[in-house]
Amino acid sequence: MDPPELSVQQLSLSQQPSHQTSTESTPSSSETPFNSLKRITLSELSQGTVQHGCVLVCRTIGTATTSVAVNVEIEDPIVDEGPPAAQETKVARAQLSLYNFASVLSDGADVMPPGIRLFIREPNYEIDASNGLPMLRSDSPDDVILVPNEQVDGPLLAGLRWSDAVSITYGKPQIKNAAVLQRRGNEQFVAKDYASAIESYTQALEVEPNDVVLLSNRAQAYLNLQQFWHALQDAEAAVKIDGANTKALFRHAKALYGMRLYKEASNSLQKLSTPTPETRELTRRTQQRLEEQEHGRYDVFGILKDAQSMRMPYLDNANYVGPVRITEIPGKGRGMVATKEIAEGTLLMCSKAYSIIYEGELAEMNWSDSLPPPIIIKVVEKLQAEPWTAAELYNLYAGPTMAPIAVDVTNTAEEIQIDFLRINNIVCENCFRVDGDPWPQLSSQPTTLQAKNRTSAAAAFDEEVGKGSGLWVLPSYLNHSCLANASYLNIGDLMFIRAIRGIKEGEEISVAYVPALDTFAERTKKLQRRNFDCMCQLCEFGRAQPEAARRRKELLDEFHVIQPAIRKGELSMLAPLTNIIDKIRKTYAVADKTASTGPRKKGKKKVVAVDGELQPHQLHLELFRPLSAYSHMKACRGDFSKAAEALLEAFDTLPRIAGIALARADVAIQIGKMYSMQRKMDEARRWLKVAKKEFELIYGENHGIWQEYVGDFTSNM
Numbered sequence: 043m044d045p046p047e048l049s050v051q052q053l054s055l056s057q058q059p060s061h062q063t064s065t066e067s068t069p070s071s072s073e074t075p076f077n078s079l080k081r082i083t084l085s086e087l088s089q090g091t092v093q094h095g096c097v098l099v100c101r102t103i104g105t106a107t108t109s110v111a112v113n114v115e116i117e118d119p120i121v122d123e124g125p126p127a128a129q130e131t132k133v134a135r136a137q138l139s140l141y142n143f144a145s146v147l148s149d150g151a152d153v154m155p156p157g158i159r160l161f162i163r164e165p166n167y168e169i170d171a172s173n174g175l176p177m178l179r180s181d182s183p184d185d186v187i188l189v190p191n192e193q194v195d196g197p198l199l200a201g202l203r204w205s206d207a208v209s210i211t212y213g214k215p216q217i218k219n220a221a222v223l224q225r226r227g228n229e230q231f232v233a234k235d236y237a238s239a240i241e242s243y244t245q246a247l248e249v250e251p252n253d254v255v256l257l258s259n260r261a262q263a264y265l266n267l268q269q270f271w272h273a274l275q276d277a278e279a280a281v282k283i284d285g286a287n288t289k290a291l292f293r294h295a296k297a298l299y300g301m302r303l304y305k306e307a308s309n310s311l312q313k314l315s316t317p318t319p320e321t322r323e324l325t326r327r328t329q330q331r332l333e334e335q336e337h338g339r340y341d342v343f344g345i346l347k348d349a350q351s352m353r354m355p356y357l358d359n360a361n362y363v364g365p366v367r368i369t370e371i372p373g374k375g376r377g378m379v380a381t382k383e384i385a386e387g388t389l390l391m392c393s394k395a396y397s398i399i400y401e402g403e404l405a406e407m408n409w410s411d412s413l414p415p416p417i418i419i420k421v422v423e424k425l426q427a428e429p430w431t432a433a434e435l436y437n438l439y440a441g442p443t444m445a446p447i448a449v450d451v452t453n454t455a456e457e458i459q460i461d462f463l464r465i466n467n468i469v470c471e472n473c474f475r476v477d478g479d480p481w482p483q484l485s486s487q488p489t490t491l492q493a494k495n496r497t498s499a500a501a502a503f504d505e506e507v508g509k510g511s512g513l514w515v516l517p518s519y520l521n522h523s524c525l526a527n528a529s530y531l532n533i534g535d536l537m538f539i540r541a542i543r544g545i546k547e548g549e550e551i552s553v554a555y556v557p558a559l560d561t562f563a564e565r566t567k568k569l570q571r572r573n574f575d576c577m578c579q580l581c582e583f584g585r586a587q588p589e590a591a592r593r594r595k596e597l598l599d600e601f602h603v604i605q606p607a608i609r610k611g612e613l614s615m616l617a618p619l620t621n622i623i624d625k626i627r628k629t630y631a632v633a634d635k636t637a638s639t640g641p642r643k644k645g646k647k648k649v650v651a652v653d654g655e656l657q658p659h660q661l662h663l664e665l666f667r668p669l670s671a672y673s674h675m676k677a678c679r680g681d682f683s684k685a686a687e688a689l690l691e692a693f694d695t696l697p698r699i700a701g702i703a704l705a706r707a708d709v710a711i712q713i714g715k716m717y718s719m720q721r722k723m724d725e726a727r728r729w730l731k732v733a734k735k736e737f738e739l740i741y742g743e744n745h746g747i748w749q750e751y752v753g754d755f756t757s758n759m
């Protein structure tokens with residue numbers, strides 16, 4: 043067989059700019075020229091290998107779809123053996139995935155219609171991790187040549203015959219009967235094949251562009267695919283033609299609701315003169331969303347119950363932005379500050395995840411690390427489905443080497459570039475961990491996912507890839523402080539951020555990327571992976587006394603060794619534990635003295651409070667865990683008085699800072715329990731009140747949610 047004649051006007055993708063689809067750089071293509079490769083057919087491929095030295099000549103028989111890869115079904119040419127019917131059935135077929143092509147072909151279906159012939163240099167024949175089926179894969183645009191239908195055959199193609207699987211059409215099919223197409227669309231709609239229904243309605247609309255029913259039907263098909271922007275275009279066009287069409291008006295409102303434009307949805311609903319149960323329900327939900335969006339009024343308990351009832355909670359709630367604004371913060375890039383004086387417990391914002399992937403979903407996805415991280419796949423899918431969100435996404439911090447970009451989405455919603463490298467960086471820099479626990483998470487930290495080919499900031503966080511994670515847009519502007527003044531709480535895909543202390547107008551709002559209960563060394567290490575040092579009072583305290591900080595870390599390491607035995611209540615652990623506590627106290631005695639009087643070793647700066655002045659004893663956080671453990675051991679021995687005493691000291695070591703705010707509520711509950719064991723009920727009740735107050739700083743004032751958290755304990759108080 044002759045090599046393909048390349049002088050025909052093929053569309054070689056290597057002439058187009060190439061963009062990344064995976065986290066790795068575009069894999070380099072083979073060096074061997076097409077002309078020197080041996081032709082191979084699908085039926086000759088060996089599974090699990092790259093077909094070195096070969097070129098596959100095949101033809102597309104389906105419509106290409108574009109996700110992370112461009113996917114299309116292909117087939118071999120006909121083998122001239124046996125009667126014609128047998129020849130057709132012998133034709134081998136396979137699924138082809140072209141990686142790194144998605145942004146080269148802005149719409150796979152346009153450039154790669156059924157019937158197009160392909161030369162694929164040295165493809166890889168492997169099992170698709172997502173469905174276990176064989177898949178042919180090529181990773182470089184340089185390795186593929188498309189020969190459009192209308193072009194003449196070169197010598198290699200000249201002798202080939204193809205099956206009747208596709209009837210090749212040059213240009214668009216000549217459809218004349220809109221009613222037939224509409225009927226076909228309706229049947230496809232009823233069969234829930236919404237994509238085909240859209241195709242049929244589109245063809246019908248080419249004949250009858252102003253048909254309100256067609257526009258309205260296609261809007262509903264788009265709604266069912268959650269493609270709200272397209273649905274809105276159709277519903278809007280239908281309403282323009284017939285302003286009284288109730289179906290079109292309702293679909294218009296639904297599209298606006300889907301796009302989270304609740305005010306506009308409400309306006310649209312008001313135009314419906316005769317309400318139906320369906321429209322009433324949407325009106326009720328729209329009003330609820332407006333309460334959330336405009337006033338930050340959320341039924342947190344109801345939301346928690348909803349989330350707990352779903353395996354993967356995707357909640358239908360609005361975003362809220364409270365008294366905060368984004369601004370430049372010296373030395374930190376952008377950040378958020380208070381626009382007015384804020385009382386403790388105030389809801390600062392509630393944000394629905396731009397994209398989220400739960401651990402349970404990961405298990406079902408059969409994800410393998412040869413694929414891009416799942417959260418990146420989800421972000422890309424979201425951007426494709428909701429291109430108008432490009433502006434908010436691309437404006438997020440994308441690492442030290444990539445400036446945020448402003449995207450104008452007003453007219454270009456359909457032409458948004460999928461910039462994989464940027465998306466990868468944005469995800470790496472801004473993602474939060476999401477745990478599988480049904481009870482809302484306070485402990486998830488902004489995390490960094492696998493990032494190859496980029497600066498050190500993220501590269502070390504590979505272990506996070508297989509875990510649940512999410513991207514929230516507005517919370518991504520919050521900078522870190524170990525002494526943070528705002529807590530974040532995940533319920534499903536919602537993130538609530540509250541002030542846990544009073545915040546002054548203009549003061550920066552911060553969250554804790556790492557918990558203050560980690561040692562100074564641990565915190566510093568984690569934050570340096572993100573390319574910055576925290577300058578909060580607690581870190582300055584650790585920095586001012588490196589020897590004491592190092593000694594405390596050693597002692598806490600010793601504590602962690604005996605912790606399992608302590609948990610089991612082994613009394614022999616009491617002596618070593620007491621010893622560790624005493625030694626930690628001594629390190630603080632030295633540090634306190636130096637911190638208040640002595641100069642810093644490096645830089646000779648005095649300890650400065652960045653996020654609100656704390657008393658020296660409030661910086662003794664590393665005593666907290668050993669003291670709690672001591673209290674546990676005393677309680678195990680029935681000495682509730684000593685247990686309460688240790689807990690009171692532990693409570694005192696915990697300043698009210700985010701990240702550990704719930705620990706304060708927990709300790710207060712424990713203190714209450716210790717008093718109640720001693721029948722000191724007034725004290726017990728007093729501490730329960732303290733606990734409730736601390737709890738509400740994170741969850742908001744809500745009796746139901748507090749009751750659920752504290753359980754039976756309050757019933758006998």
Ligand SMILES: C[S@@+](CC[C@H](N)C(=O)[O-])C[C@H]1O[C@@H](n2cnc3c(N)ncnc32)[C@H](O)[C@@H]1O
Pocket residue numbers: 373374375376377438439471472488518519520521522523572573574575576577
């Ligand atoms: C999630 S983004 C926060 C928003 C970001 N500052 C921006 O300009 O969009 C995280 C990045 O902000 C910067 N950052 C956060 N907290 C910081 C701090 N306390 N000091 C210095 N830089 C900080 C770091 O570059 C970090 O990687």
